[in-house]
Amino acid sequence: MRSQREQHLRTFSRTYSVSEYVKFTYQCVRPEVAAFDQLAELNECRRKLRQLHLIGVDSNGIGFGNLSVRDGATSNFYITGSATGALAELTLADCVRIVASDFKQNRVRYEGSAVPSSESLTHAAIYKYEPTARAVIHCHDFALWATLLHRVPTTSQAAAYGTPQMANEIIRLFNVGDLRAGKIFVMAGHESGIVAFGENFEAAFDILTRERRSSSS
Numbered sequence: 001m002r003s004q005r006e007q008h009l010r011t012f013s014r015t016y017s018v019s020e021y022v023k024f025t026y027q028c029v030r031p032e033v034a035a036f037d038q039l040a041e042l043n044e045c046r047r048k049l050r051q052l053h054l055i056g057v058d059s060n061g062i063g064f065g066n067l068s069v070r071d072g073a074t075s076n077f078y079i080t081g082s083a084t085g086a087l088a089e090l091t092l093a094d095c096v097r098i099v100a101s102d103f104k105q106n107r108v109r110y111e112g113s114a115v116p117s118s119e120s121l122t123h124a125a126i127y128k129y130e131p132t133a134r135a136v137i138h139c140h141d142f143a144l145w146a147t148l149l150h151r152v153p154t155t156s157q158a159a160a161y162g163t164p165q166m167a168n169e170i171i172r173l174f175n176v177g178d179l180r181a182g183k184i185f186v187m188a189g190h191e192s193g194i195v196a197f198g199e200n201f202e203a204a205f206d207i208l209t210r211e212r213r214s215s216s217s
Contacts, residue, residue: 021062022082022118023162025107033097033112036078038069038135038201043089045137045201046080050088054139054208057086066117067201068127070134071097075127077136081114098124103164118162125167126197129174133183133197137204142192144208147215153177153185161190183207 046067049055055065063085068077076099084094096112101124108124110116117123123136148154155169166187173179184207187193196211198204 022115022120023106023160024121024164025105026116026120027107027109028111028113029099029109030111031113033078033092033095035092036069036071036095036097038078039090039092039095041201042067042069042078042080042095045135045205046090047088048205049137049139052212054141055085065137065139066119066123067138068098068117068123068136069201070127075124077123077127079117079120079123081112082117083115101128103167106164121162121164121167122170122195125170126195129171130180130197132180132199134199135201135204136195136197137201137208138193138195139208140192141194141212144212144215145186145192145194148184148186148194148211149188152182152211153179155185155187155189157188159187159189161187161193166190184211 057063063083065085066080068079070077078095078097080090081094081096084090094114096110096114096116098108098110098120100109101121108116108120119138126133126136153173155166159165159169173185179185183198184196196204196207198207
């Protein structure tokens, strides 16, 4: 999968780059990513999500779904890299640490050798505007998405995934809705896209599974 990342990469300048599926520009400020304690917890949660087909690879070979965890008391966070959906287990090299995000300029700065997840701005908006969020899951489940659409906080259909517009929609939901209470929202403009967050991966996963059980009953 790392070779696919390299194939997608096109250089805009000496410092900022973009890939085929990533809609923001990104700058690597350090080629190595520091180890983080929650990698084992991330992989455990990711295994359960893969078993439920909430993350993985679609019929076109395109990976979907991503996870992140806050870095201490900062708004920085570790997130799974782009094009890692097919990997059964992630290593540190498959993750990056986002150290800065700019919604207006549509760019991020990061540490690591992987390409940042295409949803990095989405995760950044949650960590910046919800201090209690320490883990975020973005998954895909069409049946659950269709059930929850406009019944839980829902982003505008005009907001595409991984864009400043999506980040601004998430900020809007924090300001006008009950997103802080429910800790789950759906992306109207990103079919089957669902995001849940919590104090850790277990809490975020429990929110997803609770909604799945409720929607199927």
